[in-house]
Amino acid sequence: MSTFVEEKPTQNLEAFHGVKKVPHEEYYTSGHRTCQACESAQIMKLMAKAAGPRTVVLGSTGCMYVANTSYYATPWGVPWMHTQLGSSGSAALGAAAAFRVQMRKGAMKDEPINVIAFCGDGGGADMGLGAISATLTHPDYNLLILMYDNESYANTDIQISGTSPYGANTSFSTPGKVKRIMNHRWKKNVAPLMMVGHPTCKYVGTISTSYPLQAMNAVRKALSVGGPAFIHCLNPCPKGWDFDPVLSFELGELAVNTGIWPLYEIEKGKLKLYGKTKDIANGRFKRLPVREYLLKQGRFAHFVDEDIEFFQSKIDEMWNKWLVPGVIPLQKDLED
Amino acid sequence: MATLTVPVEKRKKIQEQEALITGAEAIAIACKLANVDVVTAYPIRPYDTVMQYISQLVADGEMDCEYIVAEGEHSQFEIVKHASVCGARVFCGSSGVGWMYAMEALTVSPALRVPMVCMVGNRALDDPGAFGVEHNDALAVRDLGWLLTWVDSAQEALDTALIAYRVAEDQRILVPLAISCDGAFLTHSQGLVKVPTPEQVKKFLPPYNRGNLLLHPDNVISVAPQANEDWVMEIRRQNYAITEITCDVIREVYAEFEEIFGRKYGNPFFEEYMTEDADVVLLGMGTMSTPVKVAIRKLREQGQKVGFVRLRWFRPFAGPEIAKSLERFKAIGVIDRDFSFGSPNLSGVVATEVRSAMYTGAATRPPVLGFICGLGGREVTVPDVETMTEKVFQAAKGKAQPLTQWIGLRS
């Protein structure tokens, strides 16, 4: 008996080198009735395309369950199974364990099978946080948990979750005559939480549907690195955020360009920023004011200048005061 | 207790070892014999010694399975639910409020056709805190499509665990099954058990095969897309179709078990003790059988003709068979180690179901008295049984008795 950890050898899914190299096959096609310009559906499409046919997807309750699959119609061209709202971590673990043991016992052909469990921000950052955390401590199961974040419990007609932005209008945080801001919680910093809390987890990344190539390559890397991986995607939601669907892609870019949504990956402990985030960090790009992003969305239409300034101050803090700008919020104790 | 009816000559050829083990360890051994693939563990008393035994079996190389310690019962059961759909034979278990914490996974497993075999170490739901036996935990899933069985000895626990895999994984069935073992009395006390050989088990238990319901890249299906009012009723009807044949499958399997292992259980659904000439009977589930049988022998010596029906299978509830058996008696006393507040006549769950079975299936209307006894780990004592029997005799004589009485209680 050798090591403490029996890591199952993985595979090498090479990155797509450019949009023209992206394969045409779709493993998530028509058969869903998501909103017009639903970026959560878009990441499902990209994720499935990046993973390919030797994949099994577990989908927890949320828009990507209810809007995607109505009984007798499904968009999925790979095997897919629903799981409970807080179960993305446990579903991925169960599937990975089942494949591993059956391959070991010779009951199933031994090959890399991509196990991907997805969850929304409600199912992942709130209810299912414990299960995801437990799963990320298991170094010998290869799997990916992808959290699509539309910043609300969207399927139940938009309510706040742990990743909803400060002050956003939702049906549980309605601005009213006495209280203009009902949700004064700040968005959870989920990816760093996963990364810092689970030292043996080899891959944690943030992605955006406005950077589709990088998003797909992050998925491929996560499925190749070995062990459990976690990816957090920001998905503009025209219904919940209240904007004209044509702006979906643009808002994803604005989230990055204002510094609100940093793009990075942490592979085996090494942090790498990418896209405009990298340029923001090394001073080559000046962050756009958050006002440009906020006032394109009806969910912030009730904001007054004081609210926008507060929001801006928090983003400024993220980039000017954090120990690792954009990523880790600890403040260093300066000796002067 | 089962009787060995295989002739001596054949018996010698069966290389069964005899072991002194608890009900929990018996089930652990059954999992090893059944070549279980995935086990998830989470600590809660009194079921979790089964997981301690399995851990040792895995560490000693006696069992090859994925052994995962979850961070809560909800995850624990979700993990095996999905492992099962991906083709793994699974084992899980819990007790009391731990079982309740897993309820989301438990409710959907029958519809998803997940044949997980679970051990429930029956425990009172706390608050009020107790680790002692009460049956409400396992009973909570009785409407959902689970198969539920109660065992009263370590031997029966081991045998039933093997039978459970055979029944649950039968392609006509494919639903989850819970084996209930009374906390402490069965889970923690050691009895003599004949342990079958791997060869016998291999003959009895085919590999798990869920056919085209398997989740695997070679089988592109979507499992459990969101169904609405156009579909849910038809989906539920499919589970109903399973319930129509479950009793037949159980009978088949017990007959096969007898042939291969040589142990005869007779009627799978309930055991009858000294009922042949009884005037009245008591009915109950689980380890109360021991004080009940001891009390019955004592009462018989005093000339009182009383018998005992021990229910093994609560789901499926073999209503017509139970009714046909009970209609012979002048009065019946059902001992519920559970409560069902607000039920008809305020009786426990088993009494209510027995009355319902008798209403449609029995040719006679003997009084059926409900007794609530032994909750929260309190023993069902021999004097308790004598008290209950006396009340049943009163009812048999035509003297009115309350339909529900709490026994062994300080007022």
Add this chain to the structure above:
Amino acid sequence: MGQLFAVEIIYRGVFQKTLAKNITRGIVLAARNQGKLGISFGRYGDSPERNGIPAKSFAIVANDEQTLEAGMAQYEPKQVDVTVVLDDTLCKGAESWAWYGLQPVHHALKPGGTLVVVSLEDKPALLKTIHKREEPYKLGIVKGAASFSGMWVFKDDHTDVRVLGVIAKALPELFSFKSVEDYINDKLKSGLKATSARNAYDRFAAVEVKPGEGNPEKLFNYNLPGWQKMRDGVSIAGQPQGGPYADPVTGNVGGFRPARNELFKKYSTRTMRPVVNFKTCTKCTLCWLNCPDASFDVTPDGTYDVNLESCCGCGVCEQVCPVKDCVSMVNESEFHDNHSQWEAFKKDQDAYLKWLETTIQKAEPIGERAHGFRYRGQYQEEVPEALEIAARG
């Protein structure tokens, strides 16, 4: 048993959610002014609403409780007196997002009932889209562009009160205009709105539509299987893989067309659709890559053709396309088929490009047909134009 009235409001999900609720609540409260009882509710299968997917809101009114109860005995009324369509492109189909098959817009309208459509088009144009049916009905128009808002910010352009005025004209037995006026003055406290309602009431005129008149298109539908035919374990077959296909002119096989789901077609989700210039396309892949509905077929030429079975008209493709006027969103009402544009282009390039140019010019540019919030203050800017149309009736 007394008389039962039912009105349904068909609207674009999410974008007209508040508007539809305002109308059905207004119906009940206006009828209350005449002592009638009523309830207002949404179609059962619609929730949660999704952008663009047709939804319905109902108002049921009766003189007495027993009759009202009779109307409530089934959740959705099967026979309504008036159907109001708040976006004329909904005339292509009104099924909810969990429905199978296409539901004509007058599906629940009783014989002789009135179909009211908010539109800038005229009746002959609408009748090219509205499916024909056996039973006669009346058709009337409330002149105006579709009024779109979103979840949180409402565009208060008087569409709701104008519709209430029109209902009083179409169904005087339900309530008089005075009841509507009283409701507006008492509850909405706006004399301006009362005037808009009055103008709509005065100008509304419905004409008979004869049996068999309308769009002859055969509606696609599906028979739902029974439990014995359904697969076990709540499972269904997944989507098959697509593959290359043939150029209609040269026969060359290439490109990639994903498999399209047989059960869900997005025909009735669109208010606009993209039209593509295959000549100026630089094959950058961005429209195809960024479409959440995988609506683009990769043609054997390497260009990208919109497949209208799955396009829901979101407009992201136009936004990401780097070439001017290569992908353009145009009014869905322009179209009466779902044919492949690339095929038309291959068969006669010049004709197609000419058609493309005139279509882009003619059909409303994205500014008007697109829907929803784009910047704060936008609705305040747009409302005066809507009010002008309302004043003219």
